[in-house]
Amino acid sequence: MSQLFDLSKAIMNERIRAGRMMVIWPLLAMFILFSTWGLSDPKANLPSGLVIDSAYDVMYASTAFIIFSATMGAVLVSFDGISRDRISGVLEVKLSQPINRKVLARSMVIGHWAAIAIPVIVLNILSLLIIWYRMNSVPNLDELFIHFLANCLLLLWYTSIQLLASSWARDMGSSMAVGLGTWMIFTLLWLVLTTLVAGLMGIEIADLTSPEYLRIEAIVDLFSPNGVYHHMLEWPLAESGRHIHPGMTSLAAIIWSLLPVYLFTSRMAKLTP
Amino acid sequence: MDKSNPIQESLAAHCNGWHDFSGPMESILSLSDVTYRHQVRDTSTWKPWVKRDGAGIHSIDLEIKKGVILGLIGPNGAGKTTLLRVISGIFTHDGNIDKSIETRRSNIGHMPEQVRWEGRSTVAETLTAMSLMHGSGGDVNKLLKRVGLSSRSDLILDNLSQGMRQRLSLACALLGDPKILVMDEPLNGLDPLAQRAFCNLLKQLASKGVAIIISSHQVAEMADLVDRIALLHHGQLLIEGTINSVKDALGLDADEVDLVDMICAATGIDPDDVSMDLSEDSMLPFKRLGVEEE
Numbered sequence: 001m002s003q004l005f006d007l008s009k010a011i012m013n014e015r016i017r018a019g020r021m022m023v024i025w026p027l028l029a030m031f032i033l034f035s036t037w038g039l040s041d042p043k044a045n046l047p048s049g050l051v052i053d054s055a056y057d058v059m060y061a062s063t064a065f066i067i068f069s070a071t072m073g074a075v076l077v078s079f080d081g082i083s084r085d086r087i088s089g090v091l092e093v094k095l096s097q098p099i100n101r102k103v104l105a106r107s108m109v110i111g112h113w114a115a116i117a118i119p120v121i122v123l124n125i126l127s128l129l130i131i132w133y134r135m136n137s138v139p140n141l142d143e144l145f146i147h148f149l150a151n152c153l154l155l156l157w158y159t160s161i162q163l164l165a166s167s168w169a170r171d172m173g174s175s176m177a178v179g180l181g182t183w184m185i186f187t188l189l190w191l192v193l194t195t196l197v198a199g200l201m202g203i204e205i206a207d208l209t210s211p212e213y214l215r216i217e218a219i220v221d222l223f224s225p226n227g228v229y230h231h232m233l234e235w236p237l238a239e240s241g242r243h244i245h246p247g248m249t250s251l252a253a254i255i256w257s258l259l260p261v262y263l264f265t266s267r268m269a270k271l272t273p
Numbered sequence: 274m275d276k277s278n279p280i281q282e283s284l285a286a287h288c289n290g291w292h293d294f295s296g297p298m299e300s301i302l303s304l305s306d307v308t309y310r311h312q313v314r315d316t317s318t319w320k321p322w323v324k325r326d327g328a329g330i331h332s333i334d335l336e337i338k339k340g341v342i343l344g345l346i347g348p349n350g351a352g353k354t355t356l357l358r359v360i361s362g363i364f365t366h367d368g369n370i371d372k373s374i375e376t377r378r379s380n381i382g383h384m385p386e387q388v389r390w391e392g393r394s395t396v397a398e399t400l401t402a403m404s405l406m407h408g409s410g411g412d413v414n415k416l417l418k419r420v421g422l423s424s425r426s427d428l429i430l431d432n433l434s435q436g437m438r439q440r441l442s443l444a445c446a447l448l449g450d451p452k453i454l455v456m457d458e459p460l461n462g463l464d465p466l467a468q469r470a471f472c473n474l475l476k477q478l479a480s481k482g483v484a485i486i487i488s489s490h491q492v493a494e495m496a497d498l499v500d501r502i503a504l505l506h507h508g509q510l511l512i513e514g515t516i517n518s519v520k521d522a523l524g525l526d527a528d529e530v531d532l533v534d535m536i537c538a539a540t541g542i543d544p545d546d547v548s549m550d551l552s553e554d555s556m557l558p559f560k561r562l563g564v565e566e567e
Binding site: 013017087088098099 | 390401
């Protein structure tokens with residue numbers, strides 16, 4: 001356990017000081033802090049009739065920006081987690097060490113995840129201070145727990161998917177392509193896929209707010225990390241209109257947490273340089 | 274291949290006999306009939322997941338003895354790196370090795386060819402992370418001093434020269450005081466002074482009982498360093514012994530022989546007929562694979 005913790009810490013330290021963090025930190029700061037500042041303005045005029053009347057509503061609405069920035073940060077931190085070491089020859093040194101490959105894989109997941117989760121958590125805490133300053137209220141403990149849990153899990157899902165993809169890639173180009181490709185599918189193209197599924201099931205897709213479409217969207221979202229993330233964030237909301245049982249969301253979250261990590265761990269067990 | 278070639282007959286006799294060698298040194302690793310084939314994509318089918326056996330090493334018998342420096346010599350693609358990776362427990366193999374993969378990983382220090390250490394971590398931090406993977410908990414500062422990096426321990430990896438990177442790779446290989454040191458072309462990229470320092474360190478380690486296996490395609494640079502050599506060609510171990518015994522077996526009487534002389538003597542190819550066409554020098558002296566080569 002100590003080896004897992006110490007190694008995870010060493011990997012996190014290495015990744016958190018990488019040059020790319022000079023890009024990721026400002027990106028995250030602008031998306032998370034600026035969105036919170038804007039959304040917590042009582043005079044803010046939001047699109048789609050969005051009404052924000054509580055501290056948690058601000059946090060919930062700001063996750064639309066976290067989805068873009070934090071997940072992109074996870075991609076940028078982890079997309080070459082294995083492939084860079086493979087190209088430089090460092091992977092061969094690592095694979096020749098007597099450490100249990102499963103422990104090595106788990107420490108890589110934890111180390112890479114922590115390297116992006118810590119900045120996101122710090123900025124989320126700062127955004128809480130902004131909400132408190134602007135609205136003179138903060139979300140209650142249950143809401144905060146769900147918000148932080150959902151953020152941490154979302155980053156874990158992206159990190160493990162990226163590391164798995166990186167273990168397949170033989171060069172930086174394909175590593176980048178796979179990393180960005182997965183991010184684009186779940187972040188940008190999922191709406192297209194959802195409307196396609198709805199259309200195939202005979203549901204009118206002209207009205208994206210109809211109960212039938214929302215129902216299909218909720219189900220399809222269980223197959224996307226971003227969708228499960230939003231399902232979790234909807235738990236404290238009085239009425240989300242999507243009617244997915246929390247048990248289903250929890251099950252999807254557990255599968256998303258375990259499956260990519262399991263696949264990555266299995267892959268590491270037989271990885272060659 | 275000329276099966277009646279007298280050199281090859283003598284070579285085959287010599288190779289059959291080398292297993293009987295019982296020197297004063299204690300054997301610490303024994304390979305018997307070890308085979309490994311790389312899995313390569315089969316371009317003859319539309320199924321991208323289909324793979325077939327590619328190049329590799331075939332039926333290698335080798336004994337590693339305590340305190341002996343063994344030079345693995347062979348041309349590009351001979352299987353030197355593959356054999357070293359099998360020995361280090363990075364590749365899983367067919368055939369027998371008398372130590373398990375776990376035991377080998379614990380007791381063998383592996384130094385790959387020209388590792389490009391990069392990033393903003395310092396030398397000391399990188400070695401500390403590697404020692405965590407090794408689980409040895411050894412003294413990192415002592416190790417850095419041993420490879421001459423103690424004054425550079427705070428340098429970040431991006432700022433290291435090639436020689437320093439080689440030293441860091443060596444430090445990683447020395448973690449946990451290995452019984453066997455496996456090194457892939459360790460002298461590549463080093464200036465003559467650093468090469469000499471490297472060789473002195475290796476001799477010092479061997480005198481303390483560490484078995485060392487070094488791969489190279491340069492016979493001359495190995496001559497002063499190694500106690501024995503093993504000649505590999507097309508994944509097969511052609512001959513193993515002291516340089517003089519190998520030269521005798523191959524019928525080479527010159528003081529300085531190079532790899533081309535050895536390969537040509539072993540395979541029966543005329544040195545003037547060596548061409549860029551790989552199929553020209555693909556003859557194997559006494560073993561047939563029975564499978565399609567890559």
